[in-house]
Amino acid sequence: MLALRFPQHTWLEKIPASMKLVLLATATSGIFFVETLSIMVLLLVTTIAFQFLLGWQIFKFSLGLLKPLLPFIAIIVIWHLYSGDLGYGALIISRLLLIVTLANIVTCSTKTSEISEIIEKIISPMRLVNINTKAISLSVLIFIRFTPIVLERQKILQLAYKCRSGKRPSWQIIVPLILSIMDDADHVAQALKSRSTLRE
């Protein structure tokens, strides 16, 4: 499934999504006021220890989620080695890791459907100003359903290009990929129209 979830069930899933989001927002705003390195590191270690208590699988999974931050951490380290202010660099890095870890905990312990319910509630007043909220829900569904399909199609086009040219494809397959998307759009639109899905 196309979603960021912990590999195991946890008790965190039972907490209502709205409460987790409010807690996260409060914590994230609060963290920006912490300017002492030792407190920041303590908070980070506590958060990581908390994940460890949730289970080894979850701990490993969560650390993996931090990997995309490595290039930025490298930039900060090099920068502060050069400027000599290593303490400040360490503060920035631990703040970054802390906030991203907290946000990941909320994301990975909350069902996508729960969050989309909250979104639906937030956008529902838009109906009053004549915005078709049904169209929004529908585009979310089409997006989630078609992303794996477009990805698969891209792989097929890459393979075909490789077979015919012997070279690794890069931008050459984007035009056929978009053309196929436009064909899909025709077919899906026809299906929606014939079922009058969008009529209020």
Next chain:
Amino acid sequence: MEKKIVLVSLFAALIAVLGLAPKVMLASGVPITAQSMGIMLCGTVLGAKRGTLAVLLFITLTALGLPLLSGGRGGLGIFASPSVGFIVGFPLAAYVAGLITTKLKMVKIFYSSLLGAIIGGIFVLYIPGIIGMSIILGKSISEATVIALIYLPGDLIKAFLCATLTQTLFKLRPADVLSRS
């Protein structure tokens, strides 16, 4: 109506797929993905309004937890990462790229979409991007600009490719290039 909604959703999927494509390493060692070209294409092909909607759809669902941002990132953590300014700037970038492509009807679509991709997808995008990096990384604006400039050569190549792709699509399917139809 239906066709436009579907096109918006499928272009959002295209942004995701372009971000998941294997990275190309620049000479400087900075990896670039085609994701930001997906943003430019949304603007130059779908036009300002629909391009922005496609990008908003993509960002909202990524923030909700789909790991679709380049490098497999997703979840609310993206708003705390150094890329936050770029992510917030994506819809704005698509809007400006689309606006320029549509408004400059008197020039060939290649040139209007190239200008749109450069002004929207680079200039307009880098402003919030640099501000975001300077806040999260604790750097001054000028220091953050230096870091952002590493991406400039790659983004210029992407703007050129975006213009070429938009022109080709316009030749093949003029009716589906909503920015000009």
